[in-house]
Amino acid sequence: MCWGWNWMPTRKREVMTPRYVEHGRGGTEGWDYRRRMTATALTADGLLPTDAVEAFARDGFVAVERLVEDDEVDRLRSAYDEILGADVATDRMLGDITRQVMVPSMHHPVMEDNLALAAARRIVGQLFGTASAARTYDMLIDKPAGHPCVTPWHQDAGYFDRPVAAAGTPITFRSVQVWLALDDVDVENGCMQFVPGRHHEPVLEHRVASGDPDDEGRLIELVDPEVQLDLSTVTPQPLRAGGCTMHLAGTPHFTGANVTADRGRRAYIFNLDPADAEDSPIEALIRRSYVDEISGRSAG
Numbered sequence: 152m153c154w155g156w157n158w159m160p161t162r163k164r165e166v167m168t169p170r171y172v173e174h175g176r177g178g179t180e181g182w183d184y185r186r187r188m189t190a191t192a193l194t195a196d197g198l199l200p201t202d203a204v205e206a207f208a209r210d211g212f213v214a215v216e217r218l219v220e221d222d223e224v225d226r227l228r229s230a231y232d233e234i235l236g237a238d239v240a241t242d243r244m245l246g247d248i249t250r251q252v253m254v255p256s257m258h259h260p261v262m263e264d265n266l267a268l269a270a271a272r273r274i275v276g277q278l279f280g281t282a283s284a285a286r287t288y289d290m291l292i293d294k295p296a297g298h299p300c301v302t303p304w305h306q307d308a309g310y311f312d313r314p315v316a317a318a319g320t321p322i323t324f325r326s327v328q329v330w331l332a333l334d335d336v337d338v339e340n341g342c343m344q345f346v347p348g349r350h351h352e353p354v355l356e357h358r359v360a361s362g363d364p365d366d367e368g369r370l371i372e373l374v375d376p377e378v379q380l381d382l383s384t385v386t387p388q389p390l391r392a393g394g395c396t397m398h399l400a401g402t403p404h405f406t407g408a409n410v411t412a413d414r415g416r417r418a419y420i421f422n423l424d425p426a427d428a429e430d431s432p433i434e435a436l437i438r439r440s441y442v443d444e445i446s447g448r449s450a451g
């Protein structure tokens with residue numbers, strides 16, 4: 152069973168939810184989302200052009216047309232599929248509905264070090280004026296063709312306490328989430344969708360989508376996105392494989408179901424904190440605690 156933004160069972164949602172949930176789409180009826188599907192080409196140095204840096208500051212997200220070339224996409228896809236085919240401790244169902252592998256870098260050398268990470272570290276360093284950026288965690292979220300469930304509207308900052316961060320908590324950290332498409336993505340197979348310009352304000356009210364606050368692999372959602380957000384500004388970000396989005400912890404986002412019959416949607420996701428060195432003790436601690444939490448091992 153899928154839990155949508157209002158965690159009503161699917162059958163009831165079909166009657167009661169707005170079109171953007173039914174169709175896995177963030178836009179409102181009649182709104183031409185294609186006019187807004189802009190992704191930025193990087194400069195020859197692999198950096199964002201100035202207007203994209205400004206857009207990131209204004210909107211809280213940016214889309215990069217191509218972060219890595221096709222051969223690196225192929226390498227990442229192979230690693231991705233190997234991990235999905237293996238029996239790894241951090242493989243779980245996010246909110247009981249969508250397959251998620253936490254910390255794939257613990258399981259495969261390609262996920263530990265690759266050109267996507269290197270390129271994104273450079274860009275996050277550019278955005279925050281630091282020498283580089285430290286990875287705090289990474290994950291895979293897989294929506295194969297026909298996957299029926301949305302990832303409801305939320306801010307990543309909502310995850311920063313259990314079961315959810317309290318509404319009104321200021322967002323003080325500068326973590327950037329990188330969402331790399333390993334398949335071509337659009338609204339039909341579950342591309343990222345954002346509400347721009349909301350990232351400067353405190354955490355909105357969230358809840359655990361399943362209704363169970365002790366849910367181990369909890370999926371969180373905004374309690375009433377139609378009221379909390381201006382959904383007329385929703386910006387879907389279709390991408391070619393190898394392109395990515397980058398967003399801040401306060402930026403509301405959503406992905407639809409994969410309503411296609413034959414197009415997978417493999418997303419490789421990692422978080423980077425601007426830092427003056429590539430690795431920090433914090434990184435190791437945070438990444439280990441995710442693994443320990445999921446595999447049931449003690450942190451010691």
Ligand SMILES: O=C(O)CCC(=O)C(=O)O
Binds near residue numbers: 302307404418420
């Ligand atoms: O890939 C998805 O479906 C959702 C990703 C997301 O919302 C997140 O990682 O916060």
